[in-house]
Amino acid sequence: MTDAGAVPNPDPPVGLATASDPVHVFPVRVYYEDTDAGGIVYYANYLKFAERARTELLRRTGRQQFDLLRERGIGFTVRSCRAEYLAPARLDDILEVRSAVTEVLGASMRMSQGIWRGGRLLCDLRLRIAVMNRDGRPTRIPIEIRRALQLCIVPSPSSDEEAADPGCGGAPPEPGAPQDCHTSAVDPSTDPN
Numbered sequence: 001m002t003d004a005g006a007v008p009n010p011d012p013p014v015g016l017a018t019a020s021d022p023v024h025v026f027p028v029r030v031y032y033e034d035t036d037a038g039g040i041v042y043y044a045n046y047l048k049f050a051e052r053a054r055t056e057l058l059r060r061t062g063r064q065q066f067d068l069l070r071e072r073g074i075g076f077t078v079r080s081c082r083a084e085y086l087a088p089a090r091l092d093d094i095l096e097v098r099s100a101v102t103e104v105l106g107a108s109m110r111m112s113q114g115i116w117r118g119g120r121l122l123c124d125l126r127l128r129i130a131v132m133n134r135d136g137r138p139t140r141i142p143i144e145i146r147r148a149l150q151l152c153i154v155p156s157p158s159s160d161e162e163a164a165d166p167g168c169g170g171a172p173p174e175p176g177a178p179q180d181c182h183t184s185a186v187d188p189s190t191d192p193n
Contacts, residue, residue, distance in 0.1 A: 022152040024060060026053035026097040028115075030089050041089040046123045047081070050113045053097035054129070061148035074139055079108065079130040087122045089115070095122070102156035104149045107131050107138040112156050126156075 026049075034045045055065060058076070069075050089095055096116045103110040108130045115123040133139045141149070 022100060022154045024053065024057040024099045024152070026056050026099065028052070028095045028097060030091055030093045030095065032091060035091050039091040041093075043083075043085060046083065046085070046089075046115055046125070049095065049097050049115060050099070050125055050127075053099045053113060054111070057099050057101075058145075060152075061145050063145055068142075069134075072142065073134045074131055074142075076129050077132050079128045081128075082126045084124045085122070086124065087117075087120060089117055089122050093117050100154035100156070101149050101152050102154060104141065104146055104153065107140050109141070109149060110156070112154070 028049045030041055034041050036042050054076070058065060065075060094117070097113060098116060099111060099113045101109055102112050108128055111125075111127045111129060113125040113127065114121050115125075131139055131141050
């Protein structure tokens with residue numbers, strides 16, 4: 001409650017990201033259900049926190065996932081994710097998920113997400129997000145969303161580990177090379193039509 005007794009609006013303001021405000025910050029409190037028996041956040045729950053933050057970042061473009069699915073038959077899906085767990089979060093901690101778009105392609109984008117407690121990075125995530133139609137085929141990011149996302153690009157220094165991972169934008173495998181779960185999928189950065 002505020003001093004005047006009014007209930008504050010729980011929804012953050014919706015608006016397009018700008019070059020001066022490219023990093024989206026999403027607050028999260030750690031609840032009992034997020035932890036293991038020792039009161040430490042279970043590793044998979046960091047992915048849930050990051051998913052919520054990406055949904056709110058999309059809202060900043062003026063669109064919601066349900067509307068895109070209903071109106072255009074498209075949805076965002078994680079094509080690849082690399083997570084590095086640096087320190088544990090604990091019961092009742094207040095965290096921030098800081099999300100940044102690092103590259104926008106035709107049918108996919110790359111993102112960086114960090115889960116922070118105060119000034120300490122707890123979990124570092126690097127993702128490639130693809131746009132798929134109802135048939136599960138890659139499709140182009142709608143132009144108005146692409147433009148809004150391009151306004152909030154934060155270039156990410158690429159590491160050797162990321163460059164070696166085809167799911168994170170590295171070189172495709174040599175012809176005849178064994179394929180893994182990253183390289184056997186359709187490359188969503190190419191236009192299917």
